[in-house]
Amino acid sequence: MGECIFCKIANGEFNTDFLYEDDLVVAFRDIEPQAPDHILIIPRDHYISIKDISDEAIIGRLFLAGNKVVEQLGISSFRYVINTGKDAGQAVFHIHLHLLAGRKMGWPPG
Ligand code: AMP
Numbered sequence: 001m002g003e004c005i006f007c008k009i010a011n012g013e014f015n016t017d018f019l020y021e022d023d024l025v026v027a028f029r030d031i032e033p034q035a036p037d038h039i040l041i042i043p044r045d046h047y048i049s050i051k052d053i054s055d056e057a058i059i060g061r062l063f064l065a066g067n068k069v070v071e072q073l074g075i076s077s078f079r080y081v082i083n084t085g086k087d088a089g090q091a092v093f094h095i096h097l098h099l100l101a102g103r104k105m106g107w108p109p110g
Contacts (some may be wrong), residue, residue: 006094010044020068022062027069036102037073041065047095049084056095062097075101081109 009016010026019039020027030038041062041074047053063080069076078101 004046004094006040006042007046007077010042014030017064019072020065022061022065024058027065030098030109035105037075037099038101039066039069039071041097041099042094046105049090050082050092051084053062053095066097066099069099070101073101077101079105095106 008014009028016026016028018026018028020041023044023086025041025043027039027041028041029081042090043053043062045058047058050059066080069075078099081098083091083098088101
């Protein structure tokens with residue numbers, strides 16, 4: 001998708017430092033971190049949201065990539081978040097799995 005910022009990141013157009021990458025997904029740090037560790041894991045291919053992915057390999061790989069980053073950073077407590085739709089806080093319409101860690105987090109989420 002031509003104008004999608006996350007497609008461009010996945011394509012390496014900004015020389016983003018990937019904490020993890022493979023043939024299906026890439027992981028990189030959020031530009032506006034909401035926790036000391038805030039990593040986004042995205043598929044290389046463009047899907048607007050999680051409900052648009054029917055390929056279980058990609059859904060699985062997003063979480064496995066997140067787990068690899070968790071291990072790499074030595075994180076023990078963390079939260080995965082997938083905001084889906086405007087009212088849930090989705091601002092970038094290329095699906096991304098948030099990995100948040102490094103501070104105490106409240107529940108329920110706001
Ligand atoms: P969401 O609100 O769930 O759609 O999350 C979008 C996230 O993408 C936010 O946490 C933004 O800070 C982050 N973000 C937007 N543009 C960039 C970028 N160029 N590089 C890294 N993170 C970004």
